[in-house]
Every structure is written in structure tokens, then in C-alpha cells.
Amino acid sequence: xxxxxxxxxxxxxxxxxxxxxxxxxxxxxxxxxxxxxxxxxxxxxxxxxxxxxxxxxxxxxxxxxxxxxxxxxxxxxxxxxxxxxxxxxxxxxxxxxxxxxxxxxxxx
Numbered sequence: 675x676x677x678x679x680x681x682x683x684x685x686x687x688x689x690x691x692x693x694x695x696x697x698x699x700x701x702x703x704x705x706x707x708x709x710x711x712x713x714x715x716x717x718x719x720x721x722x723x724x725x726x727x728x729x730x731x732x733x734x735x736x737x738x739x740x741x742x743x744x745x746x747x748x749x750x751x752x753x754x755x756x757x758x759x760x761x762x763x764x765x766x767x768x769x770x771x772x773x774x775x776x777x778x779x780x781x782x
Contacts (some may be wrong), residue, residue, distance in 0.1 A: 699780065706777025709770055710734065717760070722781060728760065735781040743778045747771050 699707060710720040719726040719733035726733050737743065746754075750771045753763040766774065 700776070702773050702776040703780050704777075705770075706773035706775070709766075709774050710777060713764065730760065734778060737778060738782045743775055743782065746778070747775055750774065 707720070710718075714720055714734070715727075717726060717728035717731040719731075719735070722735055724733070732740070737746070750764070750766045751768070753765045754761065
């Protein structure tokens, strides 16, 4: 029974994640959300609420408190490197960067 409850809760969490702001976003912001969902949501909370699955990974909604969002563009192009080994080095193309920045700005 406990295992079934855990699976149900994981399914609810996954369906909540997948149903985040789709209709409310402009096309570029939606593409950024889709990219974040595919590449970042395994570790980071990518929405306006919720905890990051990986405790060390900051929720995307707090990034603007640490950095001007536009300043992340260069790091996204060159490969983000951090002080912890679990963060993969991601590199995005200019279109993806613009889309991801547009989405991050919706979280400010």
C-alpha cells in the first residue's frame, strides 16, 4: 500500500510539473519552459512554486536574486560550470539561450 501511495504521489508531482504554465506563455517563453522541463527539471524546480528535486539545485524562480538573468546568456553559451560535481556542463545555441532567458524572466 505504501509503495502504491508513493507511486501515486510521484505521478501527481510529474503531472503537475508537466502542466505548468503552458497556455499563459508567449511562444519564446513556452520554448524556454519546454527546454527547462527537458534539460533542467530533473534537478531544479523550474516553476513558480515547489522545491528542487536536488536540494543543492536552486529553484529557477530564485536565480534573478543571485544574477541578472540576462547575464546568464554567456554562461549558457559557453557552458555553465559550478562548484558542485552533479551539475552537468550544458551548452545551448543562441536561439535556445534566448528562449530560456525569456522563460526565466517570467519567474522574476
